[in-house]
Amino acid sequence: MQLNNNVTEFILIGLTHDPFWKKIVFVTFLLFYLGTLLGNLLIITTIKTSQALESPMYFFLFYLSLSDTCFSTSIAPRMIVDALLRKATISFSECIIQVFTSHFFGCLEIFILILMAVDRYVAICKPLHYTTIMSPQVCGVLVAVAWVGSCVHSSAQIFLALSLPFCGPNVIDHYFCDLHPLLKLACSDTYVTNLLLVSNSGAICTVSFVLLMFSYVFILRSLRNHSAEGRKKALSTCISHIIVVVLFFVPCIFIYTCPAVTFPMDKMVAVFYTIGTPLLNPVIYTLRNAEVKNAMRKLWSKKLISDDKR
Numbered sequence: 650m651q652l653n654n655n656v657t658e659f660i661l662i663g664l665t666h667d668p669f670w671k672k673i674v675f676v677t678f679l680l681f682y683l684g685t686l687l688g689n690l691l692i693i694t695t696i697k698t699s700q701a702l703e704s705p706m707y708f709f710l711f712y713l714s715l716s717d718t719c720f721s722t723s724i725a726p727r728m729i730v731d732a733l734l735r736k737a738t739i740s741f742s743e744c745i746i747q748v749f750t751s752h753f754f755g756c757l758e759i760f761i762l763i764l765m766a767v768d769r770y771v772a773i774c775k776p777l778h779y780t781t782i783m784s785p786q787v788c789g790v791l792v793a794v795a796w797v798g799s800c801v802h803s804s805a806q807i808f809l810a811l812s813l814p815f816c817g818p819n820v821i822d823h824y825f826c827d828l829h830p831l832l833k834l835a836c837s838d839t840y841v842t843n844l845l846l847v848s849n850s851g852a853i854c855t856v857s858f859v860l861l862m863f864s865y866v867f868i869l870r871s872l873r874n875h876s877a878e879g880r881k882k883a884l885s886t887c888i889s890h891i892i893v894v895v896l897f898f899v900p901c902i903f904i905y906t907c908p909a910v911t912f913p914m915d916k917m918v919a920v921f922y923t924i925g926t927p928l929l930n931p932v933i934y935t936l937r938n939a940e941v942k943n944a945m946r947k948l949w950s951k952k953l954i955s956d957d958k959r
Contacts, residue, residue: 717758
């Protein structure tokens with residue numbers, strides 16, 4: 650498909666043209682990205698090394714942190730480096746790869762959040778059958794299905810991107826490659842592609858968000874039949890999940906349900922779900938989860954003891 654296009658590379662405008670603000674962008678998002686890596690890798694390491702965090706909830710949390718790390722890495726490093734350049738360019742092939750990886754890991758995060766909601770529903774509403782329904786084998790199959798589904802979704806994005814002819818302008822008014830800004834550069838009618846984008850990315854975001862919110866409303870209603878201590882623990886877990894869901898899905902729905910319309914705030918909204926949410930997820934889960942915090946303290950204590958023995 651690339652051979653049929655006159656465009657072999659794109660120019661990324663980024664968040665700003667001003668040299669001073671570009672330096673601010675570099676420092677700010679470098680700190681954000683390092684915080685994302687530190688927080689998510691800490692959760693991944695803690696879950697992998699702690700025997701106290703072997704329940705399905707932490708199995709899914711492991712993959713949520715993994716998808717956050719990869720999702721942020723598919724976008725943030727280039728954005729940070731580009732902030733130091735006077736003219737940031739990206740080749741056609743690199744642009745397509747970025748579309749694939751960002752959608753793959755973004756979609757994987759959506760599916761993992763759905764699996765976490767299913768896990769909480771079974772744990773709270775069917776506690777006697779929890780270990781049977783959410784067995785390690787079932788959890789493994791569910792995560793495998795999430796990976797396959799993400800691959801199908803991102804492959805569809807690649808198909809749409811490669812079907813667009815580029816023969817004129819090559820300036821992308823964004824800080825990363827995505828179908829939304831690429832559609833504005835195509836030298837053909839993109840009405841059908843717009844519809845396919847809404848029916849793919851837009852539908853996945855909207856339907857998943859609605860299902861998740863309904864599931865958590867149902868779960869919260871069922872807490873009336875639990876003890877005060879059980880309600881408090883379940884409520885704390887569900888609230889943290891709901892916060893993550895809202896922070897991730899609302900910006901995604903804003904971006905992908907109206908691809909034919911662009912707003913001045915689009916780039917800032919995209920910053921929130923591509924850079925902000927992967928940073929906030931580990932903060933939310935560690936601050937609101939006593940088991941994770943205790944496991945991290947034990948992991949840190951073991952490291953200090955091993956360092957002292959040396």
